Amino acid sequence: MKGVILTQTLFRYNWQIRDEWFEWCKCLSEEELMKPRTGGVGSILKTLFHIVDVEYSWVCHIQGKSEFEEPYEHYNSLEKVIGLSQQFHFEVENYLQTLTTEMEDIIVPTERGDGSIQDFTVGEILRHVIAHEIHHVGQIIGLGKRIEQSPHFS
Amino acid sequence: MKGVILTQTLFRYNWQIRDEWFEWCKCLSEEELMKPRTGGVGSILKTLFHIVDVEYSWVCHIQGKSEFEEPYEHYNSLEKVIGLSQQFHFEVENYLQTLTTEMEDIIVPTERGDGSIQDFTVGEILRHVIAHEIHHVGQIIGLGKRIEQSPHFS
Numbered sequence: 360m361k362g363v364i365l366t367q368t369l370f371r372y373n374w375q376i377r378d379e380w381f382e383w384c385k386c387l388s389e390e391e392l393m394k395p396r397t398g399g400v401g402s403i404l405k406t407l408f409h410i411v412d413v414e415y416s417w418v419c420h421i422q423g424k425s426e427f428e429e430p431y432e433h434y435n436s437l438e439k440v441i442g443l444s445q446q447f448h449f450e451v452e453n454y455l456q457t458l459t460t461e462m463e464d465i466i467v468p469t470e471r472g473d474g475s476i477q478d479f480t481v482g483e484i485l486r487h488v489i490a491h492e493i494h495h496v497g498q499i500i501g502l503g504k505r506i507e508q509s510p511h512f513s
Numbered sequence: 514m515k516g517v518i519l520t521q522t523l524f525r526y527n528w529q530i531r532d533e534w535f536e537w538c539k540c541l542s543e544e545e546l547m548k549p550r551t552g553g554v555g556s557i558l559k560t561l562f563h564i565v566d567v568e569y570s571w572v573c574h575i576q577g578k579s580e581f582e583e584p585y586e587h588y589n590s591l592e593k594v595i596g597l598s599q600q601f602h603f604e605v606e607n608y609l610q611t612l613t614t615e616m617e618d619i620i621v622p623t624e625r626g627d628g629s630i631q632d633f634t635v636g637e638i639l640r641h642v643i644a645h646e647i648h649h650v651g652q653i654i655g656l657g658k659r660i661e662q663s664p665h666f667s
Contacts, residue, residue, distance in 0.1 A: 364523070364644050372647045375654050376530060490518050493526045500529050 366463070366482070367455045369489045374448055377410065377492070380499055381441050391506060392437060398498040405431055406499060408440050410492050415447040417488045418454055421467055421481050458485075520617070520636065521609045523643045528602055531564065531646070534653055535595050541660070546591060550656055554649070557656055559585055562594050564646050569601040571642045572608055575621055575635050612639075 384392060384403065392404045400409045408431050416426040427447075434440050463482030471477055479487075538546060538557065546558045554563045562585050570580040581601075588594050617636030625631055633641075 364640050364647075368644065368647060369518075369523075372651070375651060379533075379654065379657075486518050490522065493518075493522060497526070497529060500533065503533075 366458065366485050366489070370451065370455055370485075373489060373492045373496075376496060377407070377444065380407065380496070380503075381437070381444070383503065384437050387506070389436075393435070396502055398501050400495070403499060403502055404435070404437060404440060406495050408434055408443070410495050411440060411444045411447055413491055414451060414488050417484050418451050420469065421484055422454065520612065520639045520643070524605065524609055524639075527643060527646045527650075530650060531561070531598065534561065534650070534657075535591070535598070537657065538591050543590075545660060547589070557653060558589065558591060558594060560649050560653060562588055562597070564649050565594060565598045565601055567645055568605060568642050571638055572605050574623065575638055576608065 384407070387403070393402045395401055396403070400406050412427055412431075419426045434443055458481075463480060463485070465481045466478045467481060467484060468476050469479050469484075538561070541557070547556045549555055550557070554560050566581055566585075573580045588597055612635075617634060617639070619635045620632045621635060621638060622630050623633050623638075
């Protein structure tokens, strides 16, 4: 028994769950998918885009690459968000395959909202990214339950 | 940003995902649910029972309580496994609410299959339980995809 859950394991778990939600979304009308909602960061689609965007941007940041800055408006269909997720998944998986325990301790200076710089380790950032997706998936689960209970859902 | 994912967060994430699978299982025939399969520990229902059983047994073990030893045969319907999961969930949640960072370092002597005793910390055991469910959910996701692609699935 190993008492450690590898960062990679949790990323892959999140991706599996995310793909299940993409499948579920295929059964929704565009209206349900794009409807502004109070749980999440707007609509279901926008929440999924946000998860994909934030994961990739942090992984770019760790590697000193320029972050993803395209707006949601360029990806405002389920097909496009799924395509983006697959493209980024490929790159993030490649990065994770190079990740070692030692690398998780590397310091990454990070600019905060107020312009100040704060140091985080690679491990801290990756665990933040995992928890970020878990948080938003929780919101989508809540929305999913409400939709499936609604009289319009078949 | 906190660089730590709380053990409790991952337990609750697993429970949310587990409940989604229970919902999905409600759409399956008893035959699909109980069919012996090569991924997982037998059938889908048996895999879900195994997840519920193992989680609760370890949490009992940590607390020095007697473990759950009833066989799958007593819980061979979706309704019963869901009921067991809810009952155990309640007890495990109560335990997790008492859990502190210091408690995660407590040593728990554990009897292994060969009769020898090995020491694990509470944290190691809890992370093993989380990874155990992640592992089996991965199998169920794989089985789910195969079933949904099968011509008999509506």
